Amino acid sequence: EPEVTQTPSHQVTQMGQEVILRCVPISNHLYFYWYRQILGQKVEFLVSFYNNEISEKSEIFDDQFSVERPDGSNFTLKIRSTKLEDSAMYFCASGGQGNTGELFFGEGSRLTVL
Amino acid sequence: AQSVTQLDSQVPVFEEAPVELRCNYSSSVSVYLFWYVQYPNQGLQLLLKYLSGSTLVKGINGFEAEFNKSQTSFHLRKPSVHISDTAEYFCAVSDPTGGGNKLTFGTGTQLKVEL
Numbered sequence: 001e002p003e004v005t006q007t008p009s010h011q012v013t014q015m016g017q018e019v020i021l022r023c024v025p026i027s028n029h030l031y032f033y034w035y036r037q038i039l040g041q042k043v044e045f046l047v048s049f050y051n052n053e054i055s056e057k058s059e060i061f062d063d064q065f066s067v068e069r070p071d072g073s074n075f076t077l078k079i080r081s082t083k084l085e086d087s088a089m090y091f092c093a094s095g096g097q098g099n100t101g102e103l104f105f106g107e108g109s110r111l112t113v114l
Numbered sequence: 115a116q117s118v119t120q121l122d123s124q125v126p127v128f129e130e131a132p133v134e135l136r137c138n139y140s141s142s143v144s145v146y147l148f149w150y151v152q153y154p155n156q157g158l159q160l161l162l163k164y165l166s167g168s169t170l171v172k173g174i175n176g177f178e179a180e181f182n183k184s185q186t187s188f189h190l191r192k193p194s195v196h197i198s199d200t201a202e203y204f205c206a207v208s209d210p211t212g213g214g215n216k217l218t219f220g221t222g223t224q225l226k227v228e229l
Contacts, residue, residue, distance in 0.1 A: 004157075031215055042221040043158070043204060056216060091157060095215035102148070103215050107157040 023092030
């Protein structure tokens with residue numbers, strides 16, 4: 001069964017450092033997403049990506065964040081100059097063509113900022 | 115804008131007992147509705163979804179949910195829970211008129227099944 005894979009599973013970084021989280025979505029999917037879950041809180045939408053550009057972003061997704069799909073398979077989230085409050089689990093998700101409603105999630109990348 | 119409310123942050127229940135996890139939503143448009151489950155240290159897995167048609171939706175692991183438009187609810191039920199059902203359950207909505215499948219999640223309900 002196809003699945004969304006994410007790397008790394010856990011990353012520890014110092015405040016102010018740059019972090020890149022990687023995702024390989026399901027191969028024939030067209031819509032890609034990043035969500036964030038701070039420990040003990042709900043899953044929050046960060047950004048959606050379609051047709052090689054951002055289709056929607058939340059107020060959380062400020063200039064500190066960027067996404068790209070560099071090679072047609074990977075989908076990355078870059079966090080520049082990390083802050084303590086960026087510590088969270090980051091989930092990548094992908095969805096197929098048309099609005100079938102279902103997103104497929106990866107197992108997440110846990111980011112710890114010290 | 116859409117929002118989802120899960121009033122119960124934690125629900126303890128004994129094994130083999132029935133359980134209901136509550137979900138209410140608000141939206142100015144019609145919605146798709148979902149329940150996702152998150153087992154410890156894992157990602158989110160789809161339990162079931164309502165897109166259209168029958169308001170009673172059956173999902174995996176014996177779960178079902180009923181869409182009630184007048185009460186704007188989509189409560190999740192299971193007649194007899196098992197220890198392995200212990201997990202975090204998230205209700206979510208999406209806008210069917212949108213081009214993609216962006217989900218808005220509730221705050222989650224921790225289901226703890228005890229012997």
